[in-house]
Amino acid sequence: MDYFPYRDGELHAEDAALSNIAEQFGTPCYVYSRAALENAFRQYQEALSGCDHLICYAVKANSNLAVLDTLARLGAGFDIVSAGELERVIAAGGEPSRVVFSGVAKKREEMALALELGIACFNVESAAELEVLADVAGAMGLCARISVRVNPDVDAQTHPYISTGLRENKFGVTTDEALRVYRRAAELDSIEVVGVDCHIGSQLTQISPFIDALKRLLELVDELEAEGITLRHLDLGGGLGVCYRDEQPPSIGDYIAAVRATLGERKVKLVFEPGRSIAANAGILLTRVEYLKTTPDHHFALIDAAMNDMIRPALYEAWLDIRQVNADADGHRARWDIVGPVCETGDFLGKDRDLALRQGDLLAVSGAGAYGFTMSSNYNSRPRAAEVMVEGEHVHLVRERESFADIIRGEHRLPPGN
Numbered sequence: 001m002d003y004f005p006y007r008d009g010e011l012h013a014e015d016a017a018l019s020n021i022a023e024q025f026g027t028p029c030y031v032y033s034r035a036a037l038e039n040a041f042r043q044y045q046e047a048l049s050g051c052d053h054l055i056c057y058a059v060k061a062n063s064n065l066a067v068l069d070t071l072a073r074l075g076a077g078f079d080i081v082s083a084g085e086l087e088r089v090i091a092a093g094g095e096p097s098r099v100v101f102s103g104v105a106k107k108r109e110e111m112a113l114a115l116e117l118g119i120a121c122f123n124v125e126s127a128a129e130l131e132v133l134a135d136v137a138g139a140m141g142l143c144a145r146i147s148v149r150v151n152p153d154v155d156a157q158t159h160p161y162i163s164t165g166l167r168e169n170k171f172g173v174t175t176d177e178a179l180r181v182y183r184r185a186a187e188l189d190s191i192e193v194v195g196v197d198c199h200i201g202s203q204l205t206q207i208s209p210f211i212d213a214l215k216r217l218l219e220l221v222d223e224l225e226a227e228g229i230t231l232r233h234l235d236l237g238g239g240l241g242v243c244y245r246d247e248q249p250p251s252i253g254d255y256i257a258a259v260r261a262t263l264g265e266r267k268v269k270l271v272f273e274p275g276r277s278i279a280a281n282a283g284i285l286l287t288r289v290e291y292l293k294t295t296p297d298h299h300f301a302l303i304d305a306a307m308n309d310m311i312r313p314a315l316y317e318a319w320l321d322i323r324q325v326n327a328d329a330d331g332h333r334a335r336w337d338i339v340g341p342v343c344e345t346g347d348f349l350g351k352d353r354d355l356a357l358r359q360g361d362l363l364a365v366s367g368a369g370a371y372g373f374t375m376s377s378n379y380n381s382r383p384r385a386a387e388v389m390v391e392g393e394h395v396h397l398v399r400e401r402e403s404f405a406d407i408i409r410g411e412h413r414l415p416p417g418n
C-alpha cells in the first residue's frame with residue numbers, strides 16, 4: 001500500500017494533495033500518514049499474535065504527540081531514553097505501565113520520575129547504574145523492575161554510527177558482566193529482576209544478526225535460570241531496517257517469525273522496541289525550491305529545507321528519495337544537487353538527482369518519518385518545521401512552525417549597565 005501516491009499527476013499524502021498542504025501550512029513541513037503508522041504497528045501485532053508480547057515503539061524515532069497518540073490507541077508500549085520522552089508518552093495518553101526505559105546515563109531525577117509513574121522496566125546499562133537505581137528506588141520505598149542490556153558483540157552490518165551491539169560500543173554490558181550484574185541485582189531489596197534486553201543497531205537489513213544476538217541472550221537466560229534467577233521477558237530492541245533506496249530488509253512478519261522459530265517452545269514474553277520500521281515510511285518532508293543555480297560543475301536546487309530539518313544525509317550520508325510533487329513538471333531536466341540554505345557544505349538532502357525543476361516547485365523527501373523532525377535543530381536560527389498528520393483527506397496540524405519568539409525563549413541579554 002502506497003500512502004504517498006501520485007493522483008492526477010500530483011503527489012498526495014493519503015487523499016490530501018501535498019500542494020494544498022504547502023499552501024495552507026507553508027514549507028518546510030513534515031507530513032505524516034496516520035494509516036501508514038497504523039499499518040506498520042499492526043504488522044508487528046499480527047506477527048506476534050498468540051504470543052505474550054509488548055511492542056514498545058521507540059519514541060526517539062518520531063516523538064510528535066499525535067504519532068504517540070496514534071500508536072497508544074492501538075495498545076503500543078513505548079521505549080524511552082529520557083524523562084522528556086516519558087512526559088511525552090503521558091501527554092499523548094500512553095500508559096506508563098507499558099514503558100521501558102533505555103539509555104546509558106539515566107539521571108537520578110529521571111529514575112525517580114519513572115519509578116513514581118510505575119514504568120514496566122528499566123533497561124540497565126551498567127553495574128554503576130544498577131547501584132544508583134537501587135538507591136533511588138530504596139529511598140522512595142519502591143522496587144524497580146529491571147532488565148540488563150546485554151551487548152552481545154554481533155555485527156549488525158549497518159552504518160558504524162548506528163551500530164550499537166559491538167564490544168567497542170558504549171551500550172550495555174558483556175554477557176560475562178551481565179551475569180555479575182544480575183547476581184548483584186538479585187541481592188538488592190529495591191530491585192526486581194524481570195527481563196533481559198539488547199539492541200544491536202538500527203537499519204538492519206538482514207535477519208541473521210538479530211538471531212545471533214537472540215541466541216546469546218538465550219544462553220544467558222539458561223545460565224541465570226540454573227542459578228535460580230528467572231527472567232520473564234526478553235527484549236530484542238529495535239533495529240529492523242526499511243527500504244530507502246534499494247535495500248531489501250526482511251518484512252516485519254518474516255523477522256518476527258524467525259525470532260519465534262528460534263524461541264521454539266520457550267515460554268517467555270517478547271518485547272520489541274521498533275522505531276524506524278514503524279515511522280520512517282509514514283512521513284515525508286515537504287519543501288519548496290527557492291532558486292536554481294548552475295555553476296561550471298554543478299546544478300544546484302536551493303530548497304527551503306536544510307540539514308537542521310533533516311540531518312541524516314549530512315550525518316550518515318543517508319540516501320533519501322526526492323520526488324517532485326507535480327509529476328508532469330516540465331522544468332529544466334538535469335542532475336541536481338538538492339541543497340539547503342544553511343552555511344555548511346554538508347547541507348544537502350540529495351545529490352545528483354535526475355529531476356526537471358523550476359523555481360517554486362515543491363519536492364517531497366521520502367522516508368522522513370523517523371529520525372527526521374526529532375533530530376532537527378535551530379541551527380542558523382531557523383525555526384523548526386511544521387508537522388501535519390493526514391487521515392484520508394483530513395489534514396491536522398500536529399505541530400506549529402516555530403516562531404522567532406520560540407527560538408529565543410529562555411535567552412536573556414546581559415543586565416543593563418554591565
Ligand SMILES: Cc1ncc(COP(=O)(O)O)c(C=O)c1O
Pocket residue numbers: 058061079102103199201202203237238239240273274275276277
Ligand atoms: C535502545 C534502543 N531501542 C530501540 C531503538 C529503535 O531503533 P530502530 O529505530 O532502528 O527500530 C533504538 C535506536 O536505535 C535504541 O537505541
Ligand SMILES: N[C@@H](CCCC[NH3+])C(=O)O
Pocket residue numbers: 060162202203312316370371
Ligand atoms: N538516528 C539514526 C538512528 C539511530 C537510532 C538511535 N539508537 C538514524 O537516523 O538513522
